[in-house]
Amino acid sequence: MGGKADKEYLEKTRKQLPREVAALSDRVAELEKSKGEGKFMEDAPLNRELLTSAAIEEMLDGVMLVGIDGRLAYMNRACEKLLGYKADELVGKSALELPTYTESKDKEKAREVLKKVISGGSADPIDMGIMNKDGKEIPVSFTASVIKDAQGNPQTLVAVIRDITERKGMEEALRESEELSRGILDTAATGIYLLQNGRFKYVNRLFEEISGYRSDELVGRRSLEYVHAEDREDVRTKAIEVLKGKSSLPYEFRFMRKDSEAVWVLDRLTSIIYKGKRSVLGTIMDINERKRIETEVLDYTRQIEALFNIGTTVSQTLNLQELLDSVLERLLAVMEIEAGGIFLLDKQTGELVLRAHRGTSAEFVKRVEGLRLGEGFTGRVVPSKEPYVVEDVAGDPRLARMGAKGEGLQSFTALPIMAKERVLGLMCVGSYSSRKFPEGEVKLLGAIANQIGMAIDNAQLYERALELAFTDGLTGLYNRRYLMEQIEREFKRVERSEGSLSLMMIDLDELKGINDRFGHHEGDGVLKGLGGIIKANTRASDVAARWGGDEFMLLTPETGSRSARKIGERIRSQVERYRPELDGEEVGISISVGIASYPGHASDVTQLLQRVDEAMYQAKRGGGNQLCVFSC
Numbered sequence: 001m002g003g004k005a006d007k008e009y010l011e012k013t014r015k016q017l018p019r020e021v022a023a024l025s026d027r028v029a030e031l032e033k034s035k036g037e038g039k040f041m042e043d044a045p046l047n048r049e050l051l052t053s054a055a056i057e058e059m060l061d062g063v064m065l066v067g068i069d070g071r072l073a074y075m076n077r078a079c080e081k082l083l084g085y086k087a088d089e090l091v092g093k094s095a096l097e098l099p100t101y102t103e104s105k106d107k108e109k110a111r112e113v114l115k116k117v118i119s120g121g122s123a124d125p126i127d128m129g130i131m132n133k134d135g136k137e138i139p140v141s142f143t144a145s146v147i148k149d150a151q152g153n154p155q156t157l158v159a160v161i162r163d164i165t166e167r168k169g170m171e172e173a174l175r176e177s178e179e180l181s182r183g184i185l186d187t188a189a190t191g192i193y194l195l196q197n198g199r200f201k202y203v204n205r206l207f208e209e210i211s212g213y214r215s216d217e218l219v220g221r222r223s224l225e226y227v228h229a230e231d232r233e234d235v236r237t238k239a240i241e242v243l244k245g246k247s248s249l250p251y252e253f254r255f256m257r258k259d260s261e262a263v264w265v266l267d268r269l270t271s272i273i274y275k276g277k278r279s280v281l282g283t284i285m286d287i288n289e290r291k292r293i294e295t296e297v298l299d300y301t302r303q304i305e306a307l308f309n310i311g312t313t314v315s316q317t318l319n320l321q322e323l324l325d326s327v328l329e330r331l332l333a334v335m336e337i338e339a340g341g342i343f344l345l346d347k348q349t350g351e352l353v354l355r356a357h358r359g360t361s362a363e364f365v366k367r368v369e370g371l372r373l374g375e376g377f378t379g380r381v382v383p384s385k386e387p388y389v390v391e392d393v394a395g396d397p398r399l400a401r402m403g404a405k406g407e408g409l410q411s412f413t414a415l416p417i418m419a420k421e422r423v424l425g426l427m428c429v430g431s432y433s434s435r436k437f438p439e440g441e442v443k444l445l446g447a448i449a450n451q452i453g454m455a456i457d458n459a460q461l462y463e464r465a466l467e468l469a470f471t472d473g474l475t476g477l478y479n480r481r482y483l484m485e486q487i488e489r490e491f492k493r494v495e496r497s498e499g500s501l502s503l504m505m506i507d508l509d510e511l512k513g514i515n516d517r518f519g520h521h522e523g524d525g526v527l528k529g530l531g532g533i534i535k536a537n538t539r540a541s542d543v544a545a546r547w548g549g550d551e552f553m554l555l556t557p558e559t560g561s562r563s564a565r566k567i568g569e570r571i572r573s574q575v576e577r578y579r580p581e582l583d584g585e586e587v588g589i590s591i592s593v594g595i596a597s598y599p600g601h602a603s604d605v606t607q608l609l610q611r612v613d614e615a616m617y618q619a620k621r622g623g624g625n626q627l628c629v630f631s632c
Helices: 004-028 039-043 077-083 107-120 165-180 205-211 232-243 288-314 320-335 362-368 378-384 397-402 439-469 480-497 511-518 520-536 561-577 605-621
Strands: 062-067 072-075 126-131 137-148 154-163 191-196 199-203 251-256 262-274 277-286 339-346 351-358 370-372 388-390 411-419 422-431 501-508 543-548 551-557 591-598 626-629
Touching (some): 072 077, 137 165, 191 205, 191 262, 199 205, 205 277, 232 262, 288 439, 320 480, 378 411, 422 439, 480 543, 480 551, 480 605, 520 543, 520 561, 561 591
Antiparallel strands (some): 137 154, 251 262, 339 422, 501 551, 543 551
């Protein structure tokens, strides 16, 4: 880029981007305010979060959103200013019939871009002319991309239009300077070089500044030696196309400076006869700053799409486990990172319970499935409510104690998930290769954490409402119907993730004797006390239910038979010590516990229920007050 206006735009964009990303989650709360802004906007198949985003309204480039029906659904203020039309003059019209497009000599060029976008999801930017309301042609850079939903279906076409009037003027001036520069090459404002047989014959002063080399260090050396290795073949191909007359376009590549820094340059070539020999005259411009801004804009666009897609995901379900699994899957895809997990705070136990995970070993999952507040990295994240970024896991004692280094993780980040100023849990991502977490990436993670915080809060409220409908009136535990739904759901989930779960059947020994001796009212009190002991020994992810009569069930996801046995033995021993007072007399009670697990003992839900029942009756036949794990 060149010129004072471009420099001011670049600097302003650089400063705006981080603020816009940080404010994105706050802007989501403003979405519903736009519902009354017109019948067409109500009918347009576009997500309102994207349309009302202040970030888009504040962009310096023109932005148009086209619905799946092909009609223009939205244009920002920058677009109005550029085209001279107010939004309400164009919104609702077919995108292919807009006067700015149909009256342009480049409409076929734009049509080809749209075909590529529709078929492939995106296309490279093109330069073209568009007509404003006054009939004046304006040179612009035009690009478009398609935003898709979770199933890969097109939802919205996003077009970005940038005024390149100043850049075109610079390019025209450059062409004129090339014609004049033969006699004044050394004072030219562009890096200029001359090649013969692929070797430098001459470079001017500005080329020396861009490259960092003196002229005598370059003359006689092959030009391709200074092209970044990854760009070399592409540069060779494009140069041949230009010199054979197959293309007249400039092209970009990374030039390797003397200080080993790669700098992006824009290269133009022309074939000339110099001193009787076929030669190549080239001009280069330093576009490193422009490329940096383009990268930031692309990252920003990716962040908007990520928040849009995750927002769509969280709005599609109130089932907490489905919500967590879907969000984590999308999060890892957006971050292009291998491992992650979501912990939720269990208020009863004071533990952070691992509710969703991807990309880690079963051994590591067992090690971290329940973390006490203040344990390991949680001691930093929860009190501070700030991100915890570790680029070198091996050097962090908190993560080392958890076994993250032994798992092979090299970089790690954890952020609090919050709603209404309360910490609901933690969102964590980890990489098995060394990587940095730039400030913009951490802000994106924070925006995602804030976005899912309210969704998790709503899902938890919904689950509590369901509890009222699926709760046993006597014990306060879930009823049989709810338990069966959860067993079916958890079974499908662990089959997909190749995880494990255990089911525990608990039967109160000699309830009939208690009822006969003290009456059913006292017997109900004993059942209620047993339900309280079972509930006190469950995690947030566990499901405790009254199965019927004096039988109870406890479903423990992500738990093998060994861990389930520990839980069952803890419950059994506490029941053994529990001595309720019945009719003024302390009475000892006991339970028989059976355990069966997937995949070790059963391959489907029916078999799992049969096996846990068999294990419980085996404990019963052994005299009660004991625990049996199903034995094949």
